[in-house]
Amino acid sequence: MSRASRTARIRLDENAPLLDVAGLRTGFRRADGDEFIAVDGVTFTLRQGRALAIVGESGSGKSVTVRSLLRLLPRTGRILDGQARFGGTDLVGASDRTLRTIRGREVGMVFQNAMEALNPTIPVGRQLAEALTWHRLCSRSEARERAVATLGDVGIPDPERRARMYPFQLSGGMRQRAMIAMAIIAGPRLVVADEPTTALDVTVQAQVLDLLAEIKDSGTGMIMVTHDLGVARRFCDDVLVMNQGKVVESGTISEVLDAPREPYTQMLLDATLEVGDVARAPDGSATAPPRLVTASAPQVASDDDAPSPTPMAASLVTPAAASDDASAPIVVAEHLDKTFHSRGGDTHAVRDVSLTIERGRTLGLVGESGSGKSTVARLVMGLYEPDSGRVLLDGHDLHDETSNAQRRRMQMVFQNPYGSLLPHYTAGANITESLRLQDIGTPAERTERAAELLRLVGLSPDDARRYPQQFSGGQQQRIAIARALAPEPEVLVCDEPTSALDVSIQAQILDLLSEIQERLGVAYLLISHNLAVVERMSDEVAVMKDGAIVERGDRRAIFATPQHPYTHQLLDAILPVRGVGATSAAFA
Amino acid sequence: SLFGDSGGGGGGGGEGGEADGGSITVQATNFAHIDPQSITFGMWLVQMGLLEGLVLQTPDGTDVRPGVADEWEVSEDGLTYTFHLRDGVTWSNGEPLTAADFEWTYQRLLDPARGDSGVTTGASSYQVPLGILNAEEYNTGVVTDYDEVGIEAVDDQTLEFTLAAPNPGFVMGLTYPSMLPLNPDAVEGEGDWQQPENWVGNGPYNLAAWTANSSMRLEKNPEYWDAENVALDEINVQLIEQGSITTTVPYENGEVDIQGLGEPAEITRFLADPVLSEQMYVLENSGTAYLAPLHSSNPIIEDPNIRRALNLGLGREEIAGISEMTAPASTLTSPIVPGWSEDMAAHDAMWGEDAVAEAQQLLADAGYPDGEGFPTLTILAGSDFPQLDAIIDTWETNLGIQAVKDVVEVGVYVERRYEMHDDGYVGFWYGSFSGISTWPYQVEQLWSPDMIRQAGLDGASYEQFLAVQNDEAMSPGDRTAQIEEILSTGTMPEAQAFAERVAETRETSDEAEQQEIFFDAASLREDTELLLPVAWNHVVYVAQPRVQGLEIRAQADRYYFKDLWVDDSAE
Amino acid sequence: MGYLEFVGRRLLRMVLSLVVISALTFTLLQLAPGSFADIQRANSGSTGMAGAAAQEVAGQFATRYGDDVPAWQQYLVFMKGALTWDLGPSYKYPAQSVESIIAQGFPVSATLAILATLLALAIAIPIGVFAALKQRTAWDTGSMFVLTLGHALPSYLTAVFLVLIFAGALHVLPAAGWSGPQSLILPVVALAIGPLAVLARYVRSSMLDTLSEEYVTAAIAKGGRPGVVIRKHVLRNSLIPLVTVTGPMLAALMTGTVFIETMFRIPGLGLSFTQAASSRDMPLLMGTTLFFAIILMATNLVVDLVYGLLDPRVRAESGRKLRGSRVSRKNAGDAGAGGGEGGRPVVQSLG
């Protein structure tokens, strides 16, 4: 698929490594004048025709590493030390002119977010053609033709027409394909892909990854940055694990992922959830899954330390009138329907959705982006008025009963912890705000309550005085959970509570949620696009597509014997992380 | 074109050093139109060379010289003036200029309706003191037949005026812009007669181009009777906004040949500069700045002794000291009026230690020793002048009286000046005048008997006066009569005495005698101390050395274009 | 359809605004103390017959507005005329119709405004681009310092200094007048300096934003030379939003700049407007106000449409989004330009 070019290019020795990076150090000048070392002595070798995965948690220096290779650093960043030999050229020391002949021509780069990496005001075809004309590889018209051809090669239907379109006129998957086309159009020998699929839905992700695999199979070397170990295992030969700018461990995929030598790698693997984990767990129970963060696990590279929660003091809240039937579901949603009207057209976001949440149990809701999950959550929370249908909370219609006493019984945890906290309130004030709003307790009692809750979610009562932005993402999510728990709710609606977080932090939060459920008997509506998370946490699962629930039932049943083709599709797209025997075939 | 078709801005249009030809650039205060029958700055420009009356002033402004009329005679009783127009005098379109044109022009001037033609917006510029028989009466609607007005074209070349009373200043009065002739066909014709394309004049220059708010270009009129004695081919007029910031930069940059100099600091700088000081033309004491009383329900300044104290307490020397071109004023009447003398002033010493001491004494006698308990006075003004601060300052220093200035937008100024104010607003409005220095003008016209008597009304009478003045339903004749009644009985006796003395000037045809009466009347006016003279202002012009024949006279037009020529070799 | 509907709605809003503006102006004018006649009288001197005789002057407009009609009828008469671009005679310049006064003054003001804007753009773009490329160097801080300084002084003060230097001291340019190309130089420069600073700062910050865009990195990753990348990817995208700043700026300048026009004796619209306001010349004031409003609003509309043409994203969006985007862009513009434009000056033409 890669096309030979007519002009002379850097000569590569067939047997020499494609890329040889040694002691790469990259720093950023900070506002206070200090140098922040983002990449600290990274060393690795990429042989021709092989694919290297760089994995690690957020901020570990993955992106900076690959950008340093092509010297694509912002003004404040600079490479302090090291070498990156590409063929006979040291990319770090090369002149700008030499580097330019390599960029795009020898090394293609695929960026994470194609929407941002494509110029919004230039048609896609022209942007592709530039990569050729800038290197004087062919004439302008020929470049155009090849742009169209390459768009076709990466699987974009009707490439002739699409080439004339602007990026925003393409779908997310098509954009990412166009981005890849741009990286490979000049026939590079190395493609560097920085999280090329993170922004995509699982099903689309699978298609794009297949495309990258194809490129790799055609003999192009590849470096793929990812935080998804499944992606690494499926597409790469070698792996580099990074933490805090340093390489923690490297080797072939099987060496590293099947037999990690470093505790950090082990921790990453432990924290990574995988569909089928629960099935494989010794007791197979979902109500009390084993803790992800085991005592034996090393301290994670975050400032989230999670001391064990302490028991709660006496309740401040007068319990709502006990329901007649303690075994009846706490939440019943019937035939919810919601359409959004806008001048651009109507969106039928939720179609006839019914669901029930049992007391103290978890209902998992999965589906891809835009399928209506969040809208359902808001309808259940009573934040949106349904067009039709109703939500019963312990038998009370949420929309008849506007009393705050009912409302407080159901609380919500959001995907983005920072965005959902009031930035100008302290953690303590955030937590007690709902109590204050409903006039529960005295200020002193509320302060006491905040302290307790902070302890419950594994933070220190002293943290009450700090502001949200002074906490890490994981800690912020803990505060958000504490806030949700403050009015002693019986139901917690969690909309993607961990998708903004690193796997290790995700593990902690999921542990926390499980523990809280165990101790306080709160019921969860858990929304996630991550099947593994849903599998781990849920008792029951509902699958959404295009606003409707296409399949629902017991968690085991859904994952073991999916009925709806869409559920199949979702499960097929899963990339196993751990070794042999855990392939997706097991679910087929 | 975008730039209009005005000529180049530079003044360097002269061709060599000979006396004829060339052009100059002068500055003038902007105006909206150039109808001399309506009071705007435009009427002065017209007077400078676009139109010419029966007579012109001599360059120094002390006498008249022939204009359209080459001779005239006065009857024995001083009531009839007969003017003989030059042979063959024509309009710029070549048509003859006749006495009938004058008669027509004056009918338009005195037209009581004034509105229909839509040509004028300002007040009529007719000068009442000219005293033409029935002119004022016709204008105010008392007399309705124009034939009764004392203006008559006897034949094409003879124009006869009949006066109501002898007026030795009559011929000089004809040099006022309102008496300029207008071309009836042009004025009544299609299109705007004030635009260059429609312009028909009889002056040494014709209107060639006019870019509103910016500039005007005048060209020599070949049809002018004295064209061979008109030197300049072209006059460029730069129109300056009144009150806007004008610096001398254009002048010093050679863009302007003649300009007025108003800023004290500029004057100081010019005086100090050996070269520039040579280019200055000064007319001393030709203007007066004064304070006129506001009407208020607080009667404090209705008390003559209080006014006297305020008058004597003004630190005129300090106030005038602000500028080199200002002198302390002892009288309203400008000292350049022939026959003026210091004796006219209300007191022997209008300033200085004795005056202040007397003022303090007066104030103490009135119950306000050192200004204690005296209300804060307001000085109303339409724009801010340093003199205002100086007035306030010296009153405070000399008398211990507090005053504030109330500088208001012009619309407010015009309303507030003649309003009846409440208790808290008592004081004076600030006015200044610079222009004509003749007895009739200064005594009868400028600070007229009516104005003085109006100022001398007490609160109650003034309210009555306002009521009558604003009574729309009343006929003009009734209103005039009732106002006269209020003014003559309601005002202070000294003001009425002044008015009566002024009226006596009509009874004599002897110039010397009349001047004596005027002098006497003016002294009476000072004695009322209703209007307080503050300072006399000099008028200063600067002109490039090449400009020849320039002399500044005491009329707002200052000079005639026809008297100028350029000598480019002059340095 | 969305596009047409959008334009239609905007036009409708313009018409409604014009009605409100005219009514408001008229009311204010009625409330303002002093009438045209009073002020005329005061300006003619306080003397002679002026005191009494000018009482009748107001009656002159009887022919157009009827005899002693109530104010609201005058308003209706005026508006009826305005619909057919027949604004009637000005009070102050009775021989001239308001529309002819506007027709004379506007080309002058527009010439000044266009030249000043072009000058500002011609200087601001290179400086802004340069400063952004040399961010945090002495070049950047230096040029921004000078620009901010230029902007900190209001145009009338700049004008004074320019006149003092180039006419007063150097004698190379005329200090005032409207008589040829050389008389345009100083006023245009004085007018351009403020906008120049705003535009340059805007270009700089817009450039910096674009430079940090991922697609620029992507273009470099494709092997583009800096010059090419800047020309093809950075410049275009950073200059598109400039339209939103330049348009209103041009409109504000076009409606006349009182001080500059007075100081340089330029027969523009700003002067007519100020004079009309201070002399209570109702027809002229109403006429110029409406004309200004139309110019300003039309420019806004044009800016939005042009923006749509330049930016394919906006072009593709429907009217609703276009309208929304205007708001956000405007704010982005404010923040980006930032040159003391936080509060609109009371006198639009302060410059």
Place this chain on the structure above:
Amino acid sequence: MAFISLWVVLLLLLVAIFAPLVAPYPPDATDYGQQLAPIGTPGHLLGTDTLGRDILSRLVFGFRTAFLVAFVAEVISVAVALSVGVVAGYRGGRADGVLMAATDVMYAFPTYLFAVLLVTVFGRSFWSVMAAIAIAGWVTQARLVRAQVMTLKKRDFVEAAQGMGAKGPTIATRYILPNALGPLLVTTSFAVPAAITTEAGLSLLGLGIADMPSWGAMINEGVRFATSSPHMIISPAIAFAVTLLAFTWIGDGVRDAFDITSEARA
């Protein structure tokens, strides 16, 4: 730059507050022997004006006036902008429509007229000039607040608050408003110099404050004397420029402080 400016402004503020202590003379104290004294005259550091008044003292008191005008005008316009902007942005619908219509009108309306009217009716006083400036200012700011509120409204914390049972007014005032203040603060710091400029501009048109020493009036007078007594324009112009610069840079600084993303990217 912002930091230095902050000190400059603080210094100027102190000067304004303690004007009577700082200024060597009362602003209106005349000295008829010493008119138009140049810079450096003993006793009159920056010289004197036509009445022999000390220019330094007048500058000091003039700043006091300018700052008061700007400050009070800003307080008023910010208060109005906040209430209108929050209501329009949060409630949307009719309130929003009215605001947008008002914005359209204000945008195209010659605010000069307002200024003339206010100044004519209420005199050339502090309050009318201040009101004129405030009236001109609030619309832009209200629009800004509105836009800000509209973005904040979509933030998760608003939904979180709704979930906790907070009602509209609480959300608008307790949660959204404080967060909308940041950008407003930026415009406010730019609006202070704008207000000072406007006051000066009104003075030039003869509509400025007449009964207090004002920079506008000083500049106005200075321009008249520009050729003959340049000191009368130089000191006010420099003071003017320094103040405006300082405020502009503070505005820049405030904006940078709120604009974390651009800083991070830069």
